[in-house]
Amino acid sequence: MEHPPFTIDQNIFKASHSTPIRATTWPLGGLTRKILDDFLDTTNDGVIGIAPAYGTNSVLSLLAFASSSKVLVVQLANQTKGKKAKGRNFLEELLLSPSLCRYAFQMDVLATSLYWDLKLRIRSAVDLLSVSRTDDRYSTQAIMNALGGEVDLHKENLNSLFRGGENLDGSTLREVALQAWVAWRAASLDQMTARLNEVPRIDTSTFDETRLAVFAKMVRETRCLEALKPTSIANEIADDYIVSGDKLQVTCTRFKNRVRAPGDRIQIEFSTSQGQRRTVSGKASTVNGRGVEINLSDSLPPIGSIKITTIGKEPLTEGERQRVNITLEALQGTSTIADKPFFQAIWLPQETPSWSEWSTIRVPVFFTRPLNDSQTQAVEAIVSPEPITIIQGPPGTGKTTVIAAAVMSISLSFARGRTVWLVAQSNVAVKNIAEKLASVDFLDFKLLVSKDFHYDWHEHLYDKINPNLIRSDTFPNSPVEAERLLMGTTVILCTLSMLSNLRISIITRLVPLETVIVDEASQVEMGNFVPMISLYSTSLRKLVFIGDDKQYRMPRQLGLFIGNEVYDSKLKTIHPIATPCCSFVDVKRSKESSRGFSWIVCSVPSLSPRTKPGIERGRGLGCDPRGARLRE
Incomplete structure (x- = not known):
């Protein structure tokens, strides 16, 4: 035992707990039969609460097991191989014993982490948060619901x-020990028994190793990405803020670090008349584009300058929430995502997907501009009946042109009724595809854009294609309204996250996802496709990934090295530009002021144009549905 025993003070439930709660801590390699039996002797009700702690890269570091009067905390890190194997056998008994039922918050994360880190399975495992009647499983309200x-x-x-x-x-x-005991207590409450009995059990002992590994990896990647989110964001605001009693009105000046939504917790830092720095807390009450109104915990005195910071991590997006829920339901046995053919083809290649029938009629390539051989073959691959196609192309090889040609070929051929959805990770990438379609006089498409991105921030980006735009706050509420907005189009553009928007369902009923083309696919973490595959599995027939996982934007010298060593000298760096493409600014007599973390030039006295070599990329390679290399 590396840490002395300690007593837990139960201060979560208002009802008192008369029995003292003693906690002991042991390294995994130090577990013995006596330690295990001493703990099991206190589990007369057959209920165990479990709580984990995770270290670097979300690897399990502690596991706490709780009964009514005892908590056993097991240290998992820094164990020698021989002792670890022996302790692991005792741990397995706690996890698999048929006489015990195990309860934890986020049991999906715990169950997959046990397998990913320790190759351990768990049986009769209940996720306490699954009883919550709220969409946000990670909110305080969800936890309170699980605790009665x-x-x-x-x-x-x-x-x-x-x-x-x-x-x-x-x-x-102490936190891990108390959380484990709280999990035990939640499972033992009379008013929770019926609700918990309805929650499907997780039993990873029944899972095929390959499938379990896929879900474990997916959960781990989700946690690692979540850990990268900052716990606070400094918001850049304009100087013309307004203070009125206990309210503060500000204008955000940068989309990336804006105040995102009502309810965001805000910290306001200001200087007093004596020059002292003070802080006041607040909460965003209204967010309207750039404008934000903040309710303050106290009135602000007359002040000169302020800094505001949003406190707390950005909440899960709808797509992220769906991804978590789908994985949980798969572990609980209530989701069949692993049996979907596109899921199998992407994550379970050793299995043979059962593809739905798809027309084998050849769609001719039709485009208003000439295509080279490689682009033609790429378009043919996209319009082929192969369920999954990958197109790889270095910078400048015409990937967006290929997308436009494929859309036009499908839409103007006898396959006109086939729907096409063009998606990308970023709004700007989707906008670029829309502009490319418009540039070749193909205007029979609709572009779905979130209000948060468009209104008051990026409206100017959509001037060329504004007639094709449908903003999320104007999404239709009825099929009749949807038909009027869509005007018979079978081509829709949006971000990947937009496909998880709950209000998009009326649109997808009229224009179901059949062919989905993903641009800049190398920018998308693969788990983000899970909601799309789950939601639209009945209609999805063709999935196309277009991008370049080897692309960079770089100086000429580095570009030459990459072109030679990575692309077998087929990616060229040339300099045909003769007109000025860059200007140097003489700022000796200019004025600067700070804005956020940067400096801006308030006045520019002179411009000295200079010519700087540009970089134009040569043509590269693509990929057919079977992964064969296409000609340059």
């Missing part, structure tokens, strides 16, 4: 232990 309701809890202590839903795994021995 707010009226029976010390909410302030609960928030401290779980940090508003951001700390569902502990970070200290």
Whole structure:
């Protein structure tokens, strides 16, 4: 035992717990039969609460097992191989014993982490958050619902232990121990018994190793990406803010670090008349484009300058939430995502997908501009009946042109009824595709854009294609309204995340996802395709990935090296530009002012044009549906 035993003070439930709760800590290699039996002797009700702690890269570092009166904390890190194997056998007994039922917050994460890190399975495992009647499983409200309701809890202590839903795994021995005991207590509450009995059990002992590994990897990647999100964001604002009593009105000046939504917690830092720095907390009450109104915890005195910071991680997007829920349901056995043919083809290549029938009639390539041989073959691959096609092309090889040619070929051929959805990770990438379609006089498409990105921020980007735009706040509420907006089009453009928008369903009923072309596919983390595959599996027939996982934008010298060493000298760097493409600015007599973390030039006295070599990329390679290399 590396840490002395300690007693847990139960301060979460208002009802007292008369039995002392003793916690002991042991390294995994130090577990013995006696330690295990001493703990099992206290599990008379057959219920165990479990809580984890995770270290670097979300690897399991602690596991706490709780009964009514005892908590056993197991340290998993830094164990010698021989002792670890012995302790692992005792741990397996706790996880697989048929006489015990195990409860934890985020049991999906725990179950997959046990397999990913320790190759351990778990049986009769219940996710406590699955009883919550809220869409946000990681909110304080969801935790309170799992613990019987707010009226029976010390909410302030609960928030401290779980940090508003951001700390569902502990970070200290005491936190992990108390969270495990709270999980036991939740499962033992009379008012929770019926609801918990309805929650499907997780039993990873029944899973095929390959499938379990896929879900475990997916969950781990989700957690690692979530860990990269900052816990606070400094918001850049204009100087013309307004203070009125306990309200503050500001204008955000940068989309990336804007105040995102009502309810965001805000910290306002300001200088007093004595020059001292003070802070006041607040909460965003209204967000309207760039404009934000903040309710303050206290009135602000007359001030000169302020800084505001949004506190807390950005909440899960709808797509991220769906991805988490789909994985949880797959582990609970209530989702058949692993049996979907596109899921199998992408994540389970050793299995043979059962593809739905798709027309084998050849669609001729039709485009108003000439295509080279490689581009023609790429378009033919896209319009082919092969369910999955990958097109790889270095910069400048005409990937967007290929997309436009494929869309036009499908839309203007006898396959006109076939629908095409063009998606990308970023709004700008989708906008670029739309402009390319418009440039070749193909205007029979609709572009779906989120209000958050468009309104008051990027409206100017869509001037050329504004008649084709449908903003998310104007999404139709009925089929009749949808028909009027879509005007018979079978080509829709949007971001990948937009496909998870709940209000898009009326549009997808009229224009189902059949052929989906993903541009800049190398920018998308593969797990982000799970919601799309799950939601649209009945209509999806063709999935096309277009991009270049080897692309960079770089100086000439580095570009030459990459072109020679990576692309077998087929990617060229040339300089045909003769007109000025760059200007040097003389700022000696200019004025500068700070804006956020940068400096801006307020006045520019002179411009000295200079010519700087440009970079134009040569033609490269593509890929057919079977992965064969296409000619240059």
